[in-house]
Structure formats: structure tokens, C-alpha cells
Amino acid sequence: MITDIESLLPHRKPFLFVDKIEKAEDNEIIAYRVYSNEEFFFKGHFPSYPVVPGVILVETMAQCGGAGVRSMGKLGEKSLFFLATVEKAKFRRQVRPNEEVRFVITNDRLSPRMIKQSGKAFVGDELAAEASWMCLVGEQT
Numbered sequence: 001m002i003t004d005i006e007s008l009l010p011h012r013k014p015f016l017f018v019d020k021i022e023k024a025e026d027n028e029i030i031a032y033r034v035y036s037n038e039e040f041f042f043k044g045h046f047p048s049y050p051v052v053p054g055v056i057l058v059e060t061m062a063q064c065g066g067a068g069v070r071s072m073g074k075l076g077e078k079s080l081f082f083l084a085t086v087e088k089a090k091f092r093r094q095v096r097p098n099e100e101v102r103f104v105i106t107n108d109r110l111s112p113r114m115i116k117q118s119g120k121a122f123v124g125d126e127l128a129a130e131a132s133w134m135c136l137v138g139e140q141t
Contacts, residue, residue: 009070016063020032027106029105030104031064051095052096065133088118101121101122103119103120103122114134115135
């Protein structure tokens with residue numbers, strides 16, 4: 001179990017959305033996040049009925065994928081990766097405050113300049129969201 005996520009990603013609170021990584025292997029990454037009721041976005045996104053925004057779920061999937069790839073040593077220490085495309089995003093179930101979300105990420109293609117992944121977000125056994133994305137990889141200067 002990997003819990004030192006800050007060593008894997010440049011993101012910091014309030015925009016770091018990965019709590020822990022359970023598995024990081026060539027084909028699959030499994031990670032988790034609990035969005036507390038104190039998250040900054042709940043104050044303005046349906047404040048009387050707080051729901052995790054879909055874009056935050058997609059961002060979390062990409063962060064889980066990037067952290068998993070970095071933990072496997074597939075990226076250089078100074079590498080940064082930025083979302084370039086998001087495709088086939090579907091939202092099937094609302095995610096509410098304090099629910100644990102399990103992210104299952106598939107590495108579709110990895111290269112020194114590009115990461116192509118797809119992922120699913122689950123609350124319990126229920127599919128909440130899914131998407132595929134590509135990140136461009138560059139070096140921090």
C-alpha cells in the first residue's frame with residue numbers, strides 16, 4: 001500500500017485527490033479517495049445536495065494513473081504529465097461526501113512522451129464513472 005502520494009505527484013491540497021494506491025502494476029493501478037464533506041468544491045457545487053463534480057472524478061482518475069505509473073519508476077524524476085485529451089467520459093452514479101471511491105486504472109499505452117489510460121470509479125460495487133484520457137509527458141525545467 002502506497003500512502004506517500006505527495007512523493008509521486010506535484011499536486012498539493014486542495015487539488016490532490018489520491019489517498020492511497022493499493023496496486024500499481026504494468027497493466028493495472030488500483031487507488032482510493034474519500035472526498036470529505038470539507039472539500040472546497042462542495043461549497044459551490046449543489047451546496048444543498050453535495051455531489052462530487054464529474055470533472056473532479058476524471059481528474060482523480062488521471063492523478064491515480066499518473067501516481068501509479070510514477071510509483072513503478074516509468075517516469076523520470078523531473079517528468080510532469082498534463083491531460084491532453086479526455087474521451088468517453090460517462091457518469092453513472094453520484095458520488096457523495098465521505099464515500100470511499102475505488103479507482104481501477106488500465107494502462108493502455110506508456111511511452112516517454114505520452115501516457116494513455118482508461119479508468120473506472122466505483123463506490124462499493126457500483127460503477128460511478130468511467131473515462132479514457134491521454135497525458136503528454138514533459139520535463140520540468
